[in-house]
Amino acid sequence: MRRVLLVLAGAAAAAAAADAPEYGSDAYAACAACHLPAGEGVPGAFPPLRNRAAKIAAIAGGREYLISVVSSGLMGAMEADGMTYMGVMPGHQGSMTSEQIAAALNYVVFALSDEDAAAITPFSAEEVAAQQVAVKSPSPATAAGIRSKLVEQHANEWPR
Numbered sequence: 832m833r834r835v836l837l838v839l840a841g842a843a844a845a846a847a848a849a850d851a852p853e854y855g856s857d858a859y860a861a862c863a864a865c866h867l868p869a870g871e872g873v874p875g876a877f878p879p880l881r882n883r884a885a886k887i888a889a890i891a892g893g894r895e896y897l898i899s900v901v902s903s904g905l906m907g908a909m910e911a912d913g914m915t916y917m918g919v920m921p922g923h924q925g926s927m928t929s930e931q932i933a934a935a936l937n938y939v940v941f942a943l944s945d946e947d948a949a950a951i952t953p954f955s956a957e958e959v960a961a962q963q964v965a966v967k968s969p970s971p972a973t974a975a976g977i978r979s980k981l982v983e984q985h986a987n988e989w990p991r
């Protein structure tokens with residue numbers, strides 16, 4: 832029974848996503864080891880991205896934050912789905928091109944979203960490269976600083 836329900840839920844999500852752009856999981860392979868293939872994360876160790884990254888991307892400044900995290904990493908205390916994380920994510924700017932970072936973010940936002948994310952503009956390599964240049968002293972701590980400002984400014988919209 833449970834399996835039938837899961838299959839039905841999957842079919843409904845696939846139908847809802849039919850109009851959204853399609854993104855392959857190739858670039859996301861660099862993320863799946865920690866955030867897991869379906870983006871659900873590991874409670875207390877690796878935060879979930881599923882159904883959260885799209886919400887963050889829709890907030891003013893959220894896209895820049897997402898690019899900074901993937902490019903330069905993230906560290907320090909953060910909350911997601913009511914759980915606290917005190918981890919360190921390594922930056923991927925040295926191992927991934929801006930095309931690959933854009934592709935990974937598009938996978939997270941569009942493929943790992945059960946809600947319709949079609950209103951969100953897809954990430955491009957140019958946008959990633961521009962943000963990488965715009966951030967002064969990029970580091971995991973810098974991204975943490977961007978995060979805490981955004982959470983404060985958008986307390987009502989930020990996914991908890």
Ligand code: HEC
Nearest residue numbers: 861862865877900905906907909911916917918919920935
């Ligand atoms: C080695 C493990 C690891 C890998 C690989 C990794 N991450 Fe992370 N990620 C983490 C950890 C740990 C955190 C939380 C850091 C903290 O506690 O401050 C995190 C946080 C994040 C966040 C912030 C979420 C939020 O709610 O603010 C995003 C977005 C993210 N990762 C995306 C990615 C993407 C996309 C990739 C692949 C390009 C990736 N991560 C690869 C471990 C990883």
